[in-house]
Amino acid sequence: MGEVTELKGQQPACQTDDGAGATCACAAAGGLEDLYSVPVDRRVMVIGGGICGITAAIDLGNADYRVVMVERLPSVGGRMLQLSETFPTLDCAQCTLTPRTVESGQHPHVTLKTCCEVVGLSGEPGNFRVRVRQNKTYVDWSKCTGCGTCIQKCPTKSYALFERDAGRMTAIYTLSPQAVPNKPVIDADRCRYLTKGKCGVCAKVCPVDAIDYEQQESYFEVEVGAIIVATGFDVYDWKTKMPELGGGRLPDVIDGLTFERYLSASGPTAGRMVRPSDGVEPKEIVFIQCAGSRNPELHKSYCSKVCCMYTAKHARLYKHKVHDGQVYIFYIDIRSTGKGYEQFIQQSVSEEGIIYLRGRAAKVFQEGKKIMVQGADTLTGKKIEIAADLVVVAAALVPNEGAEELAEILGLTCNKDGFFVEEDYKLSPVDSGSRGIFIAGCCQGIKDIADTVAQGSAAASKAQVFLSTIRRQKKQAV
Amino acid sequence: MKYSYYPGCTSHSTAIEYIEASLAVLQALGIELQELPDWSCCGAASAHNLSSTLALGLSAFNIAEAEKLGADLVIPCAGCFNNLARADYALRHDEQKRRELEELLGFTYSGKVAMLSVVDLIADPRWREQIKALVKKPLQGLKVVCYYGCAVVRPAEITGVDDVENPRRLDELMIALGAEVIDWSCKVDCCGGDLGLTHPDKATVLVNGIVDYAVAAGADCLVTSCALCQANVDIRQQRLPIMYFTELMAEAFQVGDRARWWKKHFNDPAGLF
Numbered sequence: 001m002g003e004v005t006e007l008k009g010q011q012p013a014c015q016t017d018d019g020a021g022a023t024c025a026c027a028a029a030g031g032l033e034d035l036y037s038v039p040v041d042r043r044v045m046v047i048g049g050g051i052c053g054i055t056a057a058i059d060l061g062n063a064d065y066r067v068v069m070v071e072r073l074p075s076v077g078g079r080m081l082q083l084s085e086t087f088p089t090l091d092c093a094q095c096t097l098t099p100r101t102v103e104s105g106q107h108p109h110v111t112l113k114t115c116c117e118v119v120g121l122s123g124e125p126g127n128f129r130v131r132v133r134q135n136k137t138y139v140d141w142s143k144c145t146g147c148g149t150c151i152q153k154c155p156t157k158s159y160a161l162f163e164r165d166a167g168r169m170t171a172i173y174t175l176s177p178q179a180v181p182n183k184p185v186i187d188a189d190r191c192r193y194l195t196k197g198k199c200g201v202c203a204k205v206c207p208v209d210a211i212d213y214e215q216q217e218s219y220f221e222v223e224v225g226a227i228i229v230a231t232g233f234d235v236y237d238w239k240t241k242m243p244e245l246g247g248g249r250l251p252d253v254i255d256g257l258t259f260e261r262y263l264s265a266s267g268p269t270a271g272r273m274v275r276p277s278d279g280v281e282p283k284e285i286v287f288i289q290c291a292g293s294r295n296p297e298l299h300k301s302y303c304s305k306v307c308c309m310y311t312a313k314h315a316r317l318y319k320h321k322v323h324d325g326q327v328y329i330f331y332i333d334i335r336s337t338g339k340g341y342e343q344f345i346q347q348s349v350s351e352e353g354i355i356y357l358r359g360r361a362a363k364v365f366q367e368g369k370k371i372m373v374q375g376a377d378t379l380t381g382k383k384i385e386i387a388a389d390l391v392v393v394a395a396a397l398v399p400n401e402g403a404e405e406l407a408e409i410l411g412l413t414c415n416k417d418g419f420f421v422e423e424d425y426k427l428s429p430v431d432s433g434s435r436g437i438f439i440a441g442c443c444q445g446i447k448d449i450a451d452t453v454a455q456g457s458a459a460a461s462k463a464q465v466f467l468s469t470i471r472r473q474k475k476q477a478v
Numbered sequence: 479m480k481y482s483y484y485p486g487c488t489s490h491s492t493a494i495e496y497i498e499a500s501l502a503v504l505q506a507l508g509i510e511l512q513e514l515p516d517w518s519c520c521g522a523a524s525a526h527n528l529s530s531t532l533a534l535g536l537s538a539f540n541i542a543e544a545e546k547l548g549a550d551l552v553i554p555c556a557g558c559f560n561n562l563a564r565a566d567y568a569l570r571h572d573e574q575k576r577r578e579l580e581e582l583l584g585f586t587y588s589g590k591v592a593m594l595s596v597v598d599l600i601a602d603p604r605w606r607e608q609i610k611a612l613v614k615k616p617l618q619g620l621k622v623v624c625y626y627g628c629a630v631v632r633p634a635e636i637t638g639v640d641d642v643e644n645p646r647r648l649d650e651l652m653i654a655l656g657a658e659v660i661d662w663s664c665k666v667d668c669c670g671g672d673l674g675l676t677h678p679d680k681a682t683v684l685v686n687g688i689v690d691y692a693v694a695a696g697a698d699c700l701v702t703s704c705a706l707c708q709a710n711v712d713i714r715q716q717r718l719p720i721m722y723f724t725e726l727m728a729e730a731f732q733v734g735d736r737a738r739w740w741k742k743h744f745n746d747p748a749g750l751f
Contacts, residue, residue: 363663
C-alpha cells in the first residue's frame with residue numbers, strides 16, 4: 001500500500017469549463033476546509049442527498065469522518081421532500097425529514113455540494129479523485145442571504161418537475177420553504193430573462209446583488225477514501241409508455257407522486273384536495289396499482305414494492321380530507337410485508353371504507369367531466385366501469401435519471417432495469433463490487449423509507465470498515 | 479414506384495368499394511401495383527383454428543409469390559395483412575418455423591419483401607405533400623373519428639403500428655384531406671367482428687358502444703381501414719356512416735366511381751358530401 005496522502009489544509013484543484021485557470025471563481029470548490037482537515041482515509045463522498053444519503057452522511061459525520069455530499073438538485077431531502085405523509089404511521093414527511101436535512105446542513109463534518117454532479121473518477125479505492133461539475137444556479141450563493149424577495153417578485157409561474165402536475169413554480173425558486181441550503185436557483189428553461197432577454201426582476205430586487213445571469217458552470221475535484229452512492233429513484237414514464245391510461249392526454253389522470261404534492265401541506269394547493277382540470281374537489285377517486293410494474297411483456301417485470309402501501313395511504317389521506325368521497329383501488333394483490341403494514345391495509349378497508357377491486361384497469365378515458373375506468377373484478381368475474389373524478393396511477397418506480405451514466409463513471413454494474421448491482425444481495429447488500437464504493441437506497445432496488453434509512457446507515461458503517469482496513473494496511477506497510 | 483399486390487377475398491365480395499377506392503387513390507398517387515399472379519386464401523379467420531402450419535403456410539405461400547416478383551407487398555384487407563405479416567414475422571424470427579415452411583412450400587425465404595397495409599404505404603410522411611396536392615375538394619367541415627380496430631394494430635411487433643393504444647396514422651391522413659379529426663376513446667376497441675356470425679348479440683353490444691361514443695364525440699362518420707370492422711359496424715346500426723379511409727381520399731381527390739361505392743353502404747354516406 002502507498003503512503004498516506006497528506007492533504008491537510010490543501011485546497012482541491014479547481015478548473016473552469018475550458019480546463020484553464022487554476023484559481024477558483026466558483027463558490028463550489030470553497031468550503032471544503034473541514035473535509036481536508038483529515039487524511040483522505042477519513043473522508044467519504046455521498047452521492048445523492050435524499051434521506052438515504054443524508055442518513056449515511058450524518059452517521060459518518062457523527063463518527064468523526066468528514067463527508068462531502070453531492071446533490072444534483074438545489075437542496076437536499078430527495079424524494080421525501082415531495083411526500084405528504086408517510087406510511088404506516090401517517091406522520092408528516094416534512095416534519096420527520098426536516099430535522100435531518102437541517103442537521104446535514106449544519107453538521108460540522110458534513111459539507112453540502114448542491115446543484116452538483118459527479119462527472120469523473122480516478123485514483124484507487126481508499127484514495128479516489130472525484131471530478132464534480134457545479135451546475136449553474138445563476139445566483140451567487142456566497143452573497144445570497146436567502147431572504148426570498150426574488151421568489152416573491154418573480155413574474156414567471158410555470159410547470160416545474162418538482163411539483164409535477166400539481167402546480168406551478170416561479171422560475172427562481174427553492175424546492176421547499178425549509179430548503180437546505182436555503183438559497184434559490186433559476187430554472188434557465190423557464191426564466192423570462194434567460195429565454196427572452198427581458199425581465200431581470202430578480203436582479204433588480206435582490207438587496208445583495210447576488211443574481212448572476214452570466215454565471216458559468218465550473219468543475220472541481222475532491223479526494224476521498226470511499227464513496228456512497230444513493231441516487232434514488234424516479235417515476236416510470238407511464239404517460240408515454242402507457243397510453244391506455246390516458247397519460248398526458250387526460251389532465252385528471254395523475255401519478256402517485258403528483259398526488260403527494262396535492263396532499264402535501266407545503267404543496268402548491270397547501271394540501272387542498274382538488275383535481276387538475278378544473279380545481280374541483282374530486283368525490284370519486286380510482287387508484288390503479290401496478291401500472292407498469294409486474295408486467296414483463298410490456299413494461300417492468302419487477303414489483304415496485306412501495307405502491308401497495310402508499311396507495312392505501314393516499315386513499316386514507318384523501319378520506320381524511322374528503323369525508324364523503326369514495327375510493328376504489330384496482331390491485332393485483334396486496335403486498336404489505338413491513339412491520340404494521342398489514343394492519344394499516346386492514347384498517348383502510350374496515351375503518352375508512354375503501355373499496356379494493358382485484359383486477360387490472362384496462363382502459364381509462366374521458367367522458368364529459370368524468371374519467372371512465374373500465375376494468376375487471378376478477379373476484380366476481382364481472383366487468384366494471386367506474387365514473388371517477390380523478391384517477392391516480394401507482395406507476396412503476398425506476399432508477400433515477402443518469403444512473404447508468406454514473407455507473408459508467410464509477411465502474412458499477414447495472415441490472416437490466418438500471419438498478420445498481422450489489423456484491424451479494426443477501427450478505428453484502430450495500431457493497432457495489434467495486435472496492436470502496438457502496439450503494440444504498442432505491443438506486444439498488446426500490447424500497448420504502450425504513451429500509452432505505454437502514455441501508456444508508458449500513459453503507460456508512462461499511463464505508464468505515466473499509467477505510468479502517470485501508471488505514472491498518474497502510475500502517476502495516478510503513 | 480412499383481409494388482406487388484395481394485387483393486384477398488374481400489376485394490371480390492364485401493369490400494369491393496374499399497378495393498376500388500384504394501386502387502383509385504394509389505393510381506392517383508402514381509403507385510403502380512402488380513397483382514400476385516397466383517394468390518391464394520390468407521387463411522382468414524378459420525385456418526389458425528385448425529392448424530398453425532396451415533395458417534402460416536397459406537400466408538407464406540403468398541409471401542413466396544411476392545418474393546418472386548421482388549417488390550414490397552401491399553395488402554389492403556386488414557385481416558389478410560395481419561395474417562401475412564404474422565407469417566412474415568414467423569419466417570423472419572423463428573428459424574425452425576422458417577425451415578418447416580420452406581420445406582412445405584419448396585421456396586427459400588429471402589426476407590426482402592415487406593408486408594404493407596395501404597395505411598403503412600401512404601401514411602408515410604413522404605407521401606404527405608403529394609396527397610395534399612391531389613386534394614381537389616377538401617373535406618372541410620367533415621367531422622370524423624378514426625377507428626383502427628385490432629387487425630392493423632395488434633400485436634405491435636407484427637403490425638409495426640405507430641402506437642398500439644393511440645394510433646394516429648389515419649388521423650394524420652384525414653387532417654391532410656382537410657377533415658376535422660375528433661379525438662375519441664374507442665380507436666382500438668374491439669368491434670366484435672369475429673363474433674358476427676356466432677354471437678351476433680355480443681357483437682351488437684360492442685358495435686353500439688363504439689357508435690355511442692362516436693356520436694357523442696360529434697362525428698359525422700367513422701373512418702376505418704378494416705373491411706371486417708366496416709361491414710360489422712355498418713350493418714348493426716343506423717346512426718352513422720362507416721367509411722373506408724380511401725373512400726374519403728377518393729372523395730377529396732374526386733377520383734373513382736364514388737356514387738356506386740356509396741350504394742354499397744348500409745348507412746348511406748352520400749349526404750356527407
